Amino acid sequence: MITQRLFTGGSNRRVLVTALVLAAVAVLVPVLHLALPPSSPFHVPAYMVALVGKYLTYALLALALDLVWGYCGILSLGHGAFFALGGYAMGMYLMRQIGDRGVYGNPILPDFMVFLNWKELPWFWYGFDQFWFAAIMIVLAPGALAFVFGWFAFRSRVTGVYLSIITQALTYALLLAFFRNDMGFGGNNGLTDFKDILGFNVQAPETRAGLFAASALALALALLITSAITRSKYGMLMVAVRDAESRTRFIGWRPENIKVFAFTISAVMAGIAGALYVPQVGIINPGEFAPANSIEVVVWTAVGGRGTLVGPIIGALLVNGGKSWFTGILPEYWLFALGGLFIAVTLFLPKGIIGTWDSWRASRRDAAERARTKAEEDAAPPPVDPATGRPVRVEETPRAPSPGLSGGPAPQPAE
Amino acid sequence: MSKSGTILYLDGVSVSFDGFRAINNLSLVLDRGEMRAIIGPNGAGKTTMMDIITGKTRPDAGEVYFDGTIDLTKHDEADIAMMGIGRKFQKPTVFESHTVEDNLVLALAGPRSIFPALFHRRSKAESEHIDEILATIRLEARRNDLAANLSHGQKQWLEIGMLLAQDPKLLLVDEPVAGMTDAETEETARLLKDIAKTHSVVVVEHDMHFVRELGVKVTCLHEGAVLSEGTLDHVSADDRVIEVYLGR
Amino acid sequence: MTVLRVLFVLVGLALSGAASAQVDDEAIRATIARFADSKNFRETEEIVRDLAATGDVRVERPLSALSDGNLSFRKSDRQVFIAPERGQTATLFDPLTGEAAGEAPKGDFTKVKVNNSLRRTIRDVISGLTLASPDPVVRLAAARTMFIAPDAANLEALDAAIAAETVTSVKISLEAARASTILVSDAPDAAKFDAIALLGQRGDRETLSLLTGFAARSQGDLQAAAQRAIDTIGKSLALWDIGQNIWYGISLGSVLLLAAIGLAITFGVMGVINMAHGEMVMIGAYTTFVVQSVIRSSFPGLFDWSLTIALPLAFLVAGAVGLALERGVIRFLYGRPLETLLATWGVSLILQQAVRTIFGPTNQEVGNPSWMSGGFQIGQLALTWNRLWIVVFALAVFGLLLYIFKRTAWGLQMRAVTANRRMASSMGIRTPWVDAFTFALGSGIAGIAGVALSQIDNVSPNLGQGYIIDSFMVVVFGGVGNLWGTLVGAFSLGIVNKFLEPYAGAVLGKILVLVLIILFIQKRPRGLFALKGRSVEA
Incomplete structure (x- = not known):
């Protein structure tokens, strides 16, 4: 209906508003943190800056997942792997910046290598003393992995739950690999004890504020870019592949290319999120590869509403805020709450917060419009609910969840 | 048999799934510009034949040539679609969360790679072409509606419209009038006859009334092979066809 | 004895x-x-x-x-x-x-x-003393000690002991000990050749290191003879090693089979990815723990029967949880496999935390009944009873399921629903009923797998997590909807894993297997035993 157009217009406006809010937060929070004295009621305490900064990188990760899951129908249970790879690339840069200030005082080798009796830097650590190199690797490492993995998986038409399981196996394999000491990434303990980033002390309030602003701006920028991607013809193709892959194929497109591109872009976004995450929390270890982490990202996205771009951001902030609050008062019950959230969202809120809000508004507007047309035709008053005085909502959407918002194609029990 | 002058040439094609022979030594030739109706009971191999032509299924044996020169068994679905074979599925398949117009935009002939799609701006020529197709399939009034909200018959038309947008040389149309009202069926027959003026078309259909309305050469398939070929009257007078359809 | x-x-x-x-x-x-x-x-x-x-x-x-x-x-x-x-x-x-x-x-x-x-002197002296012991077990031990750490001074005692020995197995050991002693003594070369020949027949690792040591300090023909014996033993040991690896692989495969087979059923019949499957295994293991606790405190005499009692209980408990899960959550999500995956993950978090709250986060002690502890040796092959019983048990469960599937009315209904849900439903099969009980069956099987796994693994709230990815790999590798695929998948993954381990290490071996599976899926996206034909992608 006509609401469809309004609806996309609405979501576009929502993206702009969110991006502006993020930009404002990027400026305001650091200012309120640095310029105001701790006694001021408007002062943002340091722990808050660190906490929200971390959430913003999570939101970026959720946004990345939304691009592949919400728009392309690829439920990746391994996005935490790309996040962690970006994080490790940043961590390696930060390790090299420690220089001879480590416990063992070795100017070249990080502490854990000295501890393991390594004599020289492994080749894959070369170049990480330069930020520009690390920055390239932050993009390249997750991107290349996603490209190769996606190329293999999508070309052989692995779809649906099969693909999800394989992505989970991917991050699980990386988890095992990074736990090994002889991989050269610090094994169990990962990389930590960072000192400087770009010459600034990572612990300094100014640096923290800067990292916060960078995270908020990166998120805003990523939001605008993904929004542009999804509104392009390519974005329409992603949805087409999600809803009817074989139709797309039979009109001459190659769904595997469309998917690989989306998967790679998404992995790069996840990698950047990881790179911003690491200096703010001060550590990266193999635990970030745990399959449970990746699947948690899925629930952030689902809570906010997949395929809505802004939804996953809200979902990530809400769920993680809830987690911090919950673990503060009832730590042992958090897993109950998280598990319940998984069930509740899939059963009762399959479109997520934003998606449900949108369809509620759309159906209201449709009902109102139909009522108005009818009124004009019949010159009779629109049907009004006697209890509320509102126009009666007319059920129009099909009973099955609209394919626009539900995950894959029709039921395929064999898969 | 010469391949030149043919748009579609199948010779001795066989394929089996787990020992079941879905297509058994099938030979079929379609001339350029011809429209052909294919009939046959359930399980006769009609859809599998389409799968072979469009590259979804690889035959175990036999030759499949398009346009006299292109060996279709060496290409995949997307390649074959780009060479100019359009296919409409048995179950109408359109992009339900896109508008009618966007469905056509995606099907429109043009480059099929990522970056042009990413920075695509619709040209005036494209817009005009889309208007044209919308007029042909009689969906102008619903161009901005979601495809999901179309009726069953309208989805069938939209799918045919998408084939037209693709500008193929050969159209494979699987059961285009299933679930349509009589009026819609007549309308569809007129539409297909119209299309057949400029394209080669293969129509698979159960509805004899519709096939009669098309008024073209008919091929009857049974157990993966051609049972009878000729005018509808000729085919329906064939004893073997009657036996297959009515049983003994 | x-x-x-x-x-x-x-x-x-x-x-x-x-x-x-x-x-x-x-x-x-x-x-x-x-x-x-x-x-x-x-x-x-x-x-x-x-x-x-x-x-x-x-x-x-x-x-x-x-x-x-x-x-x-x-x-x-x-x-x-x-x-x-x-x-x-x-x-x-x-x-x-x-x-x-x-x-x-x-x-x-x-x-x-x-x-x-x-x-060292004391050890030698004691073994010399014990050679004369009237207890053949003690004499055997003494012979072994002398064999591993030969001392030329013992030669006479050994000769006397061999002459007096009446038990054949002890005599063989004594002769080996004598041969190894001769190699360190200043006996003539002829005697040493005989000793090498005798030792060459043995073919275990200790003989190998003994001969290697001898070859290092001898020269000429003696060294060559020792080297030949070493090569022979090395070859036979390599064969035994392969056998041992196959056994380890079969053992791991049977564990994977137990963990995966319930999953294969629910996934195959219902297309449902149950991420809480591992937790069903865990519930089975905890049921065993509870049963053993009750037996320990109230009926200590029944301890050897604890697993027999735990099996049906674990099946019922896990099956009931599965039934509740299907009725409460999954049936609302049919046709939405990805959502099912998420919801069942949520269930798995809740079950884990529930067990953690009730039993605590630490490992629980589950004992082996006497008939499952210990082991025995066949040639150079070391087998333990618990592993052997688990292999037998896994195959028995597999056979039982195969029987249910192929020979019972319920199995026929399950197969009908797998093949074509709509058709089955219109034939009068109550598909919701079949779904619910299939899910309960799959969960119950996971429960009894938990009983078996409690014998070889730590019983902790994380027990299930360790198996879930491996089980999925088995199902994906073997192909959906085919029990034989699961069997072949489980054993081949188990064996490949164990063969890679010596070369690549346990962790790297596991990673390699994962990579291999990802590559394998390139070739056969639907697994080893896939359903083919038009229906698959319809």
Whole structure:
């Protein structure tokens, strides 16, 4: 209906508003943190800056997942792997910046290598003393992995739950690999004890504020870019592949290319999120590869509403805020709450917060419009609910969840 | 048999799934510009034949040539679609969360790679072409509606419209009038006859009334092979066809 | 066996003790007393040899104590005791009889000093003594000791023992010990060739290292002969190694089969990815724990029956949880596999945390019944009973499921629903009913898998997490909707895993397997035993 157009217009406006809010937060929070004295009621305490900064990188990760899951129908249970790879690339840069200030005082080798009796830097650590190199690797490492993995998986038409399981196996394999000491990434303990980033002390309030602003701006920028991607013809193709892959194929497109591109872009976004995450929390270890982490990202996205771009951001902030609050008062019950959230969202809120809000508004507007047309035709008053005085909502959407918002194609029990 | 002058040439094609022979030594030739109706009971191999032509299924044996020169068994679905074979599925398949117009935009002939799609701006020529197709399939009034909200018959038309947008040389149309009202069926027959003026078309259909309305050469398939070929009257007078359809 | 051994010991004691014990006692005690006056290791060694010369088996006690550093004498009266120390006190025992003799402050005693060469002497002396023991088990042990650590001085004792030996298995060991002793002695080369030939027949790892050591210090023909024997043993060991790896692989495969087969059923029949499947396994393991706790506290005599009791209970408990899960959550999500995956993940988090809250986060102790502990050896193949029983059990479960699927009405209905849900439903099969009970069956099987796994793995709330990805890999690899695929998938993954481990290490081996599966799916996206044809992608 006509609401469809309004609806996309609405979501576009929502993206702009969110991006502006993020930009404002990027400026305001650091200012309120640095310029105001701790006694001021408007002062943002340091722990808050660190906490929200971390959430913003999570939101970026959720946004990345939304691009592949919400728009392309690829439920990746391994996005935490790309996040962690970006994080490790940043961590390696930060390790090299420690220089001879480590416990063992070795100017070249990080502490854990000295501890393991390594004599020289492994080749894959070369170049990480330069930020520009690390920055390239932050993009390249997750991107290349996603490209190769996606190329293999999508070309052989692995779809649906099969693909999800394989992505989970991917991050699980990386988890095992990074736990090994002889991989050269610090094994169990990962990389930590960072000192400087770009010459600034990572612990300094100014640096923290800067990292916060960078995270908020990166998120805003990523939001605008993904929004542009999804509104392009390519974005329409992603949805087409999600809803009817074989139709797309039979009109001459190659769904595997469309998917690989989306998967790679998404992995790069996840990698950047990881790179911003690491200096703010001060550590990266193999635990970030745990399959449970990746699947948690899925629930952030689902809570906010997949395929809505802004939804996953809200979902990530809400769920993680809830987690911090919950673990503060009832730590042992958090897993109950998280598990319940998984069930509740899939059963009762399959479109997520934003998606449900949108369809509620759309159906209201449709009902109102139909009522108005009818009124004009019949010159009779629109049907009004006697209890509320509102126009009666007319059920129009099909009973099955609209394919626009539900995950894959029709039921395929064999898969 | 010469391949030149043919748009579609199948010779001795066989394929089996787990020992079941879905297509058994099938030979079929379609001339350029011809429209052909294919009939046959359930399980006769009609859809599998389409799968072979469009590259979804690889035959175990036999030759499949398009346009006299292109060996279709060496290409995949997307390649074959780009060479100019359009296919409409048995179950109408359109992009339900896109508008009618966007469905056509995606099907429109043009480059099929990522970056042009990413920075695509619709040209005036494209817009005009889309208007044209919308007029042909009689969906102008619903161009901005979601495809999901179309009726069953309208989805069938939209799918045919998408084939037209693709500008193929050969159209494979699987059961285009299933679930349509009589009026819609007549309308569809007129539409297909119209299309057949400029394209080669293969129509698979159960509805004899519709096939009669098309008024073209008919091929009857049974157990993966051609049972009878000729005018509808000729085919329906064939004893073997009657036996297959009515049983003994 | 045990009874026999006790008998032997008793008879031995009667023979050696009754006749000469009283007479010799004083002499032995006098010799032991000399330890208090020993000035250096050489003197101590002399005393050790004198003790051995008595030929009395009982001197093993003070000698062992000396070797362990527990032999001390009281400073006041220079009386020798076995006096192990704990903290500031020493517990005293009579050096000959081992009778307790009270406690005393540690400061009152001086230890008899011992060094490694002395320890070696003591070990050799003891084995020489025990060669004469009337108990064949003791003689066997002595032969083994002499075989591993040969000493030329033992040669005569060995010859005598071989001549007197009546038990064949002991005699074989004694001859091997003699051969290994000859190799370290200055016996003529001919005898050494014979010894090498004899050892070459054995083919175990100890012989291999023995011969390797010999080859290193010998020359010429002897070295060549030893080298040939080493090669023969190496080849036969390599074969045994392959056998052992296959066994480890089968063992791992049976574990994977148990964990994956329930998943294969729910995934195959219903297209449902149950991420809480691992937790069903965990519930089964905890059921075993509860059953054993009750038995331990109330009916200790029934402990060997604990697993038999736990099996049906675990099936029922896990099956009931599965039924509740299907009725409460999954049935609302049919046709939405990805959502099902998420919801069941949520269920798995809740179940894990629930178990953690009830039982605590630490590992729970689940014991092996006697018939599942220990192991045995076939040639160079080491088998343990618990692993063997799990293989048998896994195959039994597989056979039972196959029977249910192929021979019962319920199985027919399940297969019908797998093949075509809509058609089955219109044929009058109540698909919701089939779904619910299939899910309960799959969960119940996971529960009994948990009983088996409790025998070889730590029972903790994370038990299930360790198996879930592996189980999925098995199902994906084997192909959906085919029990045989699961069987072949489980065993081939198990064996490949164990063959990669020696070359790549456990972790890297696992990673390699994952990568191999990802590559395999390139070739066969629907697994080893995939359903083919038009219906698949319809």
